[in-house]
Amino acid sequence: MRRQCTDIDVLVIGGGAAALAAAIEARRIGCSVLLAERAPCHLRGGNTRHARNLRLAHLAPTPFSPGAYPPATFWSELQRATQNTADPLLGQRLVEGSLAIADWLQGAGVPLQPIAGHRLPESQRTVFLLGGGKTLVQRLYAHAKHLGIEIRYETEVTDPLLTGGRLLEVCCRKAEYKQLRPRAVIACCGGAQANRAWLARHWGEAADGFINRGSPWVTGEFLAALLEQGAQAVGDPRGAYLVAVDGRSPADDGGIVTRIRGIPEGIVVDQEGRRREDEGGDTASTRYALWGRRLADWPRQIGYLLLDARGLRAAPPALYPPISAATLGELAIQLGIDPEALRLTLDAYHAAIRPPRAPGDDWQALGLLPPKTRRAYPLVEPPFHAYPLRPGITFTAQGLAVGPDTRVRLANGGVVENLFAAGMIMAPNLIPQGYLSGLALTIGLVFGRIAGSEAARYVRC
Numbered sequence: 001m002r003r004q005c006t007d008i009d010v011l012v013i014g015g016g017a018a019a020l021a022a023a024i025e026a027r028r029i030g031c032s033v034l035l036a037e038r039a040p041c042h043l044r045g046g047n048t049r050h051a052r053n054l055r056l057a058h059l060a061p062t063p064f065s066p067g068a069y070p071p072a073t074f075w076s077e078l079q080r081a082t083q084n085t086a087d088p089l090l091g092q093r094l095v096e097g098s099l100a101i102a103d104w105l106q107g108a109g110v111p112l113q114p115i116a117g118h119r120l121p122e123s124q125r126t127v128f129l130l131g132g133g134k135t136l137v138q139r140l141y142a143h144a145k146h147l148g149i150e151i152r153y154e155t156e157v158t159d160p161l162l163t164g165g166r167l168l169e170v171c172c173r174k175a176e177y178k179q180l181r182p183r184a185v186i187a188c189c190g191g192a193q194a195n196r197a198w199l200a201r202h203w204g205e206a207a208d209g210f211i212n213r214g215s216p217w218v219t220g221e222f223l224a225a226l227l228e229q230g231a232q233a234v235g236d237p238r239g240a241y242l243v244a245v246d247g248r249s250p251a252d253d254g255g256i257v258t259r260i261r262g263i264p265e266g267i268v269v270d271q272e273g274r275r276r277e278d279e280g281g282d283t284a285s286t287r288y289a290l291w292g293r294r295l296a297d298w299p300r301q302i303g304y305l306l307l308d309a310r311g312l313r314a315a316p317p318a319l320y321p322p323i324s325a326a327t328l329g330e331l332a333i334q335l336g337i338d339p340e341a342l343r344l345t346l347d348a349y350h351a352a353i354r355p356p357r358a359p360g361d362d363w364q365a366l367g368l369l370p371p372k373t374r375r376a377y378p379l380v381e382p383p384f385h386a387y388p389l390r391p392g393i394t395f396t397a398q399g400l401a402v403g404p405d406t407r408v409r410l411a412n413g414g415v416v417e418n419l420f421a422a423g424m425i426m427a428p429n430l431i432p433q434g435y436l437s438g439l440a441l442t443i444g445l446v447f448g449r450i451a452g453s454e455a456a457r458y459v460r461c
């Protein structure tokens with residue numbers, strides 16, 4: 001039956017970390033809560049399903065993080081990563097709120113990976129979820145159900161009606177209620193990374209070459225509808241966190257395993273067989289992310305990581321087997337690259353290689369453009385291998401401007417008194433540019449909790 005419903009205290013839109021934290025917090029304070037998740041039950045959880053670690057401040061060693069990571073250090077690293085563009089009031093709430101997240105997660109039944117046993121690299125900054133994002137999602141849904149939160153799957157919320165500084169009404173597709181008039185709404189429906197039309201508007205044809213690493217249901221229409229009705233935008237509509245993924249990955253939901261990290265072990269050429277970047281410039285384990293953005297600016301958004309047998313042995317494992325051949329010429333033909341063009345690139349590269357002269361020196365290829373400043377080993381040991389690379393989009397960087405209470409701001413200077421936002425839909429207040437590992441999940445959980453309690457406070461007033 002399709003009917004109008006006005007007796008819900010809090011409607012939470014979305015089904016990932018931010019939505020679950022918001023719903024749980026509002027329900028614990030005593031509100032009736034409806035959580036509307038667009039995805040079907042078996043694929044619930046948005047991009048949160050794919051996450052594995054989160055960034056948490058702590059003042060002393062914990063079973064999950066050695067040493068200490070004071071909020072002030074977290075904040076200064078965030079400022080550096082974003083070149084001082086993070087909102088300071090929200091930044092303060094983020095770093096201080098993160099102190100309580102490990103306990104909050106465990107209280108809701110979400111297990112964290114103990115550092116004992118040294119099975120993972122230890123980090124003072126980030127903790128790993130035991131069982132990854134999928135376990136987090138499963139445990140938080142179970143907890144939400146236990147608390148009496150009403151959960152609706154395959155329920156897309158659309159057509160917000162903003163009037164007089166209030167969100168009056170929304171529509172639900174494929175739900176029992178067609179029109180909803182909840183007392184408060186918390187938008188936790190993520191960015192727009194799965195929306196091809198959105199990406200094409202800002203990236204043109206290049207968007208055709210992008211691969212969406214996460215959920216196909218995070219398409220940003222609800223965000224766009226709010227912006228059209230006067231909500232204040234924040235961030236860069238063309239901004240996106242892009243990493244290099246295997247070009248053979250599925251169009252959506254390939255997850256973390258499709259990334260390619262072995263770039264410093266070889267050279268990367270475009271479809272014309274030309275090198276365009278210093279493959280040895282960024283060898284830190286997390287810097288592979290830089291290559292996504294680079295590939296987005298390349299012709300046809302494609303590159304090929306070329307490795308010889310040594311390089312393949314040294315590179316971290318990848319999901320798909322490489323494309324392999326006995327000679328570099330045969331490999332070029334398999335990749336559709338002109339073998340003569342590739343030969344010229346390799347000749348120039350090999351001629352420029354300088355072996356180390358003293359202990360601690362690295363192999364370098366200098367005097368060519370671009371140089372390779374580290375790990376410039378010759379590609380001589382057969383067989384030869386290639387991984388096709390494309391930009392893999394993780395999230396977009398335009399969202400809703402919010403105040404420190406997560407209330408949505410209006411472009412005319414006011415606020416929407418009963419509309420709150422948490423997670424990636426408001427993350428560009430904190431990361432309009434730049435990123436730190438584990439930040440997205442922390443933003444979702446910290447601001448989900450804040451939005452849940454602020455919405456409950458509003459409803460109870």
Ligand SMILES: Cc1cc2nc3c(=O)[nH]c(=O)nc-3n(C[C@H](O)[C@H](O)[C@H](O)COP(=O)(O)OP(=O)(O)OC[C@H]3O[C@@H](n4cnc5c(N)ncnc54)[C@H](O)[C@@H]3O)c2cc1C
Nearest residue numbers: 014015016018038046047048052053157214423424438441
């Ligand atoms: C491969 C991969 C690995 C990642 N690894 C990490 C990591 O290790 N650490 C980290 O911090 N971050 C990581 N991230 C990023 C992080 O997972 C997300 O940015 C974060 O979880 C987003 O949380 P969220 O709740 O805001 O949104 P999501 O978890 O994306 O949830 C959005 C939800 O909204 C729903 N939805 C969308 N529109 C509507 C609508 N109109 N009506 C109803 N529901 C709607 C979607 O179905 C979805 O459930 C990773 C992302 C990817 C893709």
